[in-house]
Amino acid sequence: MNTRIIVLLSLFSLSACKPPSSAQLQYETVSVSRGHLRAIVTASGTLGAIVSVDVGCQVSGRIMKLNADFNSVVKRGDLIAELDTAIYAAKVKAAEGELASAHASVTLKRQNLQRKRSLLPLRAATELDVEQAVAELTQAEAMVTIQEAALDQAKTDLGFCRITAPVDGVVVSRKVDVGQTVVAAMSTPVLFTLAQDIKKMRITATVSEADISRVKNGQPVDFTVDAFPDDVFTGQVVQVRIAPTTTENVVTYETLIDVENPEQRLFPGMTADVAILTSERHDVLKVPNTALRFTPPESSQMTGNIKVKLQRKQQILYVLEGKTDLPKLRAVLVTTGITDNSETEILEGLEPLARVVTASFGGNQEEQLGPPPMM
Numbered sequence: 001m002n003t004r005i006i007v008l009l010s011l012f013s014l015s016a017c018k019p020p021s022s023a024q025l026q027y028e029t030v031s032v033s034r035g036h037l038r039a040i041v042t043a044s045g046t047l048g049a050i051v052s053v054d055v056g057c058q059v060s061g062r063i064m065k066l067n068a069d070f071n072s073v074v075k076r077g078d079l080i081a082e083l084d085t086a087i088y089a090a091k092v093k094a095a096e097g098e099l100a101s102a103h104a105s106v107t108l109k110r111q112n113l114q115r116k117r118s119l120l121p122l123r124a125a126t127e128l129d130v131e132q133a134v135a136e137l138t139q140a141e142a143m144v145t146i147q148e149a150a151l152d153q154a155k156t157d158l159g160f161c162r163i164t165a166p167v168d169g170v171v172v173s174r175k176v177d178v179g180q181t182v183v184a185a186m187s188t189p190v191l192f193t194l195a196q197d198i199k200k201m202r203i204t205a206t207v208s209e210a211d212i213s214r215v216k217n218g219q220p221v222d223f224t225v226d227a228f229p230d231d232v233f234t235g236q237v238v239q240v241r242i243a244p245t246t247t248e249n250v251v252t253y254e255t256l257i258d259v260e261n262p263e264q265r266l267f268p269g270m271t272a273d274v275a276i277l278t279s280e281r282h283d284v285l286k287v288p289n290t291a292l293r294f295t296p297p298e299s300s301q302m303t304g305n306i307k308v309k310l311q312r313k314q315q316i317l318y319v320l321e322g323k324t325d326l327p328k329l330r331a332v333l334v335t336t337g338i339t340d341n342s343e344t345e346i347l348e349g350l351e352p353l354a355r356v357v358t359a360s361f362g363g364n365q366e367e368q369l370g371p372p373p374m375m
Contacts, residue, residue: 025300027327028359029320032352035286037345039279039338041214043255045205047225047270049195050258053167056188057083059160062181068192070174074165081163081176081191088158095151102144109137169194172268198264203235203257205274206245212253214278215240221257223272228265235259237276279338285346290358291317292336292344297360301328308333317350318357329357 061083068080113133119125173193176182182189203223207215221235239256246252257274259266292315296302306316313336322328332354337345350356 025297025327025360026362027320027329027357028361029355029357030288030291032285032287032346032350032354032356034283034352035343037281037284037286037338037343038277038340039214040340041207041211041276041278043205043207043211043274043276045203045223045255045257045272045274047201047203047259047266047272048268049169049172049198050200050202051167051169051196052172052268053169053194053196054190055080055163055166055192055194056184056190057081057160057163057182058184058188059083059088059157060181060183060185061085061087061161063176063178063191066174066176066178068165068171068174070171072171074169074171074194076165076168078165079162080165080171083161083163083182085158085161088154088161091154092151092158095147095154099144099147099151102140102147106137106140106144109133109140113137163191165194167194167196169196170198172198195268198266198268199261201259201261201266201268202238203259203272203274205255205257205272206252207240207255207276209244209251209253212240212255215255215276216278220277221274222277223257223259223274225266225270225272227267227270233259233266233272281338281345284337285350285352286343287317287346287350287356288343288358289339289341291356294318294357294359296329296357300360301326303328303330306331306333313337313347319350320355320357 063081064084065082066080067078067082068074072080074080113130113136116125116130116133120127120130171192172195174191175193176189176191182191203221215237217237217239219237221237222232223235224232235257237255238258241254241256244251244253255276257276294317296318301322303321310316315334315336317332317334318329319332320327321330332349334349335347337347339345
């Protein structure tokens, strides 16, 4: 009795461990087709003016008047702000007085020299007296030069109380208000930021180190902004900067993209989702990337096996063959080209209309995915 139970349990255990029949497996396939592929590199960046100028003041003082505000259009040389001039005007007057005093001193020293020289023949003055008078005149003339420089500086500081626009542009930032005191000590305080021309803008995008080798100057760019989610804008890569930026062990490189903005719909500071077109192919064989990631279950019936070390750009695809009730798979070694992250170009190893497997189901087998396609 015990022996019979043991035999039955053994048979049951063997039956449970028996792999399901391959006929129970079913496969999802797609036919290899020809079409158009665009390889892109995605990144994000920030819009800004090509030329942005911070306008500051070189002297300290209280803001008396502001002639520009946010979005003001200004021309080069336009008066955009004024500081209190009382202190600097007083310094100019003081410098003028000091200069007048220096000129008077020169006149006095020159007359003294002439007097010493006239007394020299009469032995009422010595050569030493004459030499001393010459030295005093030279010092007085030097003081005139110093006071002239002081007056020029005082006038210049007074002129700095009038802040003018250094370029034609639009005010994108105003950082002061009337009555506020600015202090030009260790650094120049910024009053305004001018965007020289927002009809031509620039995106500063960050591209990962894995993709940067495919980005070149002149490549076309499509991008979107959150403000206009249904619109696609265009631009062009103008510079790939070789200076790396490392953030949390992620290395990126700045890529500059010039953008036309004739209607001024795009504003500085907007976030742009960028797609850089790195390569484009027409009328090429292509397969879904799911076919390149597919690995058949162990119970699949195979008509061939490939045992080679895959080289760069090589992948293994599985083609469905045989009857519907008894499907078989054939491994095919292919050479891949560009990818748009959804489909991949097939350069060699596959014929048009071949049925490549993208997934399997049934037979208590879960779909198995291999490595992603190699670029």
